Amino acid sequence: MTEPSIPAEDSPIEETGKTEAGVYEANQFKLMMRRFKKHRAAYWCGHIVLLLYIICLSCNFIAPYDPSEIHEDWVSTPPQALHFGKVEGYTLPRLYLHPYDLQVHPVTLRRVYKVDHETRVPLRFFVKGREWKWLGIIPTTRHLFGVDEEAGETCFLLGTGGLGQDGFSRILYGGRISLLLGLTGVSITFLLGIMLGGVSGYYGGILDLGIQRIVEVLQSVPKIPIWLAMAAAIPKSWTSLQVYFAMTLILACIGWTGLCRVVRGKMLSLREEDYARAASLAGATESRIIFVHLVPNFMSHIVASLSLAVPGMILAETSLSFLGLGLRPPIVSWGVLLQEATVDSIVNQPWLLLPALAVILTVLSMNFMGDGLRDAADPYAD
Amino acid sequence: MKPLLHVQNLKVWFPKEHNFFGKPISFVKAVDDVCFTLKQGETLGIVGESGSGKSTTAYASLRALTPTAGKILLSPDGKAEYDLAKMNPNELRPLRRHMQMVFQDPFSSLNPRMTVQQLIAEPLVVNKIGTPKERTEKVKELLSEVGLNQNFLTRYPHAFSGGQRQRIVIARALALNPKFIVCDEAVSALDVSVQAQILNLMMDLKERFNLSYLFIAHDLEVVRHIADRVAVMYAGRLVEAGDTKQVFENPMHPYTESLLRASPRADPNRKRQRSPLRGEVPDPSNLPSGCVFHPRCPKCFAACDKQIPVETHKDGCIVRCLLHEKVGKNQARASVN
Numbered sequence: 001m002t003e004p005s006i007p008a009e010d011s012p013i014e015e016t017g018k019t020e021a022g023v024y025e026a027n028q029f030k031l032m033m034r035r036f037k038k039h040r041a042a043y044w045c046g047h048i049v050l051l052l053y054i055i056c057l058s059c060n061f062i063a064p065y066d067p068s069e070i071h072e073d074w075v076s077t078p079p080q081a082l083h084f085g086k087v088e089g090y091t092l093p094r095l096y097l098h099p100y101d102l103q104v105h106p107v108t109l110r111r112v113y114k115v116d117h118e119t120r121v122p123l124r125f126f127v128k129g130r131e132w133k134w135l136g137i138i139p140t141t142r143h144l145f146g147v148d149e150e151a152g153e154t155c156f157l158l159g160t161g162g163l164g165q166d167g168f169s170r171i172l173y174g175g176r177i178s179l180l181l182g183l184t185g186v187s188i189t190f191l192l193g194i195m196l197g198g199v200s201g202y203y204g205g206i207l208d209l210g211i212q213r214i215v216e217v218l219q220s221v222p223k224i225p226i227w228l229a230m231a232a233a234i235p236k237s238w239t240s241l242q243v244y245f246a247m248t249l250i251l252a253c254i255g256w257t258g259l260c261r262v263v264r265g266k267m268l269s270l271r272e273e274d275y276a277r278a279a280s281l282a283g284a285t286e287s288r289i290i291f292v293h294l295v296p297n298f299m300s301h302i303v304a305s306l307s308l309a310v311p312g313m314i315l316a317e318t319s320l321s322f323l324g325l326g327l328r329p330p331i332v333s334w335g336v337l338l339q340e341a342t343v344d345s346i347v348n349q350p351w352l353l354l355p356a357l358a359v360i361l362t363v364l365s366m367n368f369m370g371d372g373l374r375d376a377a378d379p380y381a382d
Numbered sequence: 383m384k385p386l387l388h389v390q391n392l393k394v395w396f397p398k399e400h401n402f403f404g405k406p407i408s409f410v411k412a413v414d415d416v417c418f419t420l421k422q423g424e425t426l427g428i429v430g431e432s433g434s435g436k437s438t439t440a441y442a443s444l445r446a447l448t449p450t451a452g453k454i455l456l457s458p459d460g461k462a463e464y465d466l467a468k469m470n471p472n473e474l475r476p477l478r479r480h481m482q483m484v485f486q487d488p489f490s491s492l493n494p495r496m497t498v499q500q501l502i503a504e505p506l507v508v509n510k511i512g513t514p515k516e517r518t519e520k521v522k523e524l525l526s527e528v529g530l531n532q533n534f535l536t537r538y539p540h541a542f543s544g545g546q547r548q549r550i551v552i553a554r555a556l557a558l559n560p561k562f563i564v565c566d567e568a569v570s571a572l573d574v575s576v577q578a579q580i581l582n583l584m585m586d587l588k589e590r591f592n593l594s595y596l597f598i599a600h601d602l603e604v605v606r607h608i609a610d611r612v613a614v615m616y617a618g619r620l621v622e623a624g625d626t627k628q629v630f631e632n633p634m635h636p637y638t639e640s641l642l643r644a645s646p647r648a649d650p651n652r653k654r655q656r657s658p659l660r661g662e663v664p665d666p667s668n669l670p671s672g673c674v675f676h677p678r679c680p681k682c683f684a685a686c687d688k689q690i691p692v693e694t695h696k697d698g699c700i701v702r703c704l705l706h707e708k709v710g711k712n713q714a715r716a717s718v719n
Contacts, residue, residue, distance in 0.1 A: 274491035282505040283478040
């Protein structure tokens with residue numbers, strides 16, 4: 001317990017300085033942020049996570065191509081490197097790409113992409129392209145960057161897949177699905193966990209007994225077979241959106257058990273706190289005690305454990321989709337993208353593994369952020 | 383006029399073991415057959431060792447826990463009488479405003495997520511008293527009553543020391559203009575110098591608000607300072623009760639005697655007669671037969687392990703000891719001879 005420098009006890013009406021009032025009037029959230037910022041790695045990883053979400057949620061604007069757009073002429077192209085320098089027709093140096101020259105091997109008939117070092121294709125910003133809707137309402141055709149497609153120029157920053165779909169665009173669109181699935185899955189987990197754990201911890205008795213046994217049964221079932229069973233139960237005729245929500249539900253239905261236990265434990269310990277008892281002695285109703293006194297006091301812990309649960313969800317979706325059990329094309333998610341990366345194709349097209357890099361970056365930074373949040377969750381510790 | 387609080391034959395037994403059908407077969411008798419009254423404007427101190435049932439008695443008389451048996455009669459205006467022991471939480475809620483509590487640990491009795499304003503106003507909010515503006519006024523008034531700066535309203539509890547927090551707790555308890563306040567070891571977590579300030583504040587407030595205190599403490603000097611009457615508990619039973627002065631100067635029960643002898647006094651000239659009690663406080667789930675104190679009692683005689691002593695009134699005090707019962711006196715004399 002850190003004791004702030006206190007005014008002398010024998011003069012309780014003494015006014016303290018203005019600078020101290022900042023700490024004294026800081027609520028728990030402010031104190032928590034203060035501690036979180038001290039954890040450098042977690043703080044910066046938090047920024048990365050935020051950036052990832054911003055990029056993936058604005059994939060419509062940032063991605064130069066539609067994820068399902070097929071370029072028959074540009075199948076399995078390696079990534080095109082970005083360069084910086086002078087481009088013909090422009091006075092200032094700028095970003096440019098070298099175009100590919102497609103040649104067919106005379107003997108094997110394999111497609112070979114040769115970099116044309118002579119030509120420089122400038123990367124244009126805020127170009128017109130395919131139409132998309134801003135916030136789903138306002139139609140616009142502007143994109144962050146692109147090239148003059150009508151002149152036959154291409155920009156495949158991370159290469160293309162077996163059907164000539166742009167890898168970079170697909171990773172962004174896939175990220176939107178994967179990251180949102182993690183978030184929605186965790187929100188459902190959160191609701192189930194808080195409600196069942198709260199009831200279990202506050203009321204105890206037979207309810208507690210029942211809920212805890214259900215949790216134990218769910219936790220003892222091996223995860224992959226139960227995912228298999230539930231994924232198999234999804235009808236093939238469902239639209240991709242329906243499959244998406246079904247997947248979210250499946251992941252959430254299994255994920256809530258851990259949170260339920262955390263909430264129950266916190267309820268059990270906080271219920272005995274003097275301030276909860278004081279509130280009931282003041283005449284507060286049970287719901288007031290739970291929602292005004294108990295829940296806010298363990299909310300920070302819940303937020304921390306949730307931020308650690310999101311990467312778990314993302315990994316689960318990725319592995320399920322990779323196994324062909326989760327989302328299916330035409331939905332693009334990181335797992336679906338990795339499905340394309342079979343042993344054969346990786347040998348010739350290692351860039352197909354790039355979605356895995358995105359997964360690793362996301363999961364690592366989320367874990368770091370979650371760790372930092374957990375440490376910061378109790379501003380009164382040490 | 384009826385006493386403010388009249389507790390009759392209060393029993394709080396916690397089930398310890400259950401049989402096959404879930405029926406309790408043995409109990410921890412935390413409080414057993416306790417009777418006391420608290421009059422308007424009076425301070426009743428309850429003293430005893432740890433585990434003697436002081437706090438349980440306090441909680442039960444506020445109905446913070448449900449007693450096993452007995453009556454808890456509250457008459458806020460001296461006329462109507464409510465038996466708290468038989469009421470359910472919804473019936474109790476309107477009566478809660480007459481009785482408030484100050485806890486031992488000022489660090490856990492204030493919700494760390496609320497500002498001082500929210501904390502002190504909470505009893506008003508939950509009882510739907512006044513408009514937000516009136517509440518703020520009331521909170522300011524209460525803050526100055528307990529000697530805190532009115533600018534502290536927006537601060538959180540972590541900004542305060544133990545003594546200041548206890549002042550906030552007291553202000554909160556006063557918000558509803560209660561008739562009596564239960565203080566469960568209210569000053570034992572504080573430094574001695576701060577203890578004195580809080581005690582003086584409490585005595586001061588008692589005069590101004592016409593309060594009654596049920597003051598639980600293990601520090602005998604504190605009780606001597608603040609209480610009008612004192613009750614001594616041992617192993618869940620009340621062994622002696624009476625005017626503070628009389629009990630402290632002329633204890634009748636052998637347990638009270640040894641308790642007083644064991645307490646340190648800030649008087650270098652006083653000669654201490656050390657005669658510590660043998661043994662330990664009995665296991666409340668397996669109490670000795672007869673008088674619960676007999677295995678440790680220096681004045682124990684033959685009948686003590688058979689006969690449960692009853693309340694004997696003597697010189698305005700109540701004592702539960704066979705020595706002071708008629709049968710006892712003769713037998714004791716016989717066993718001494």
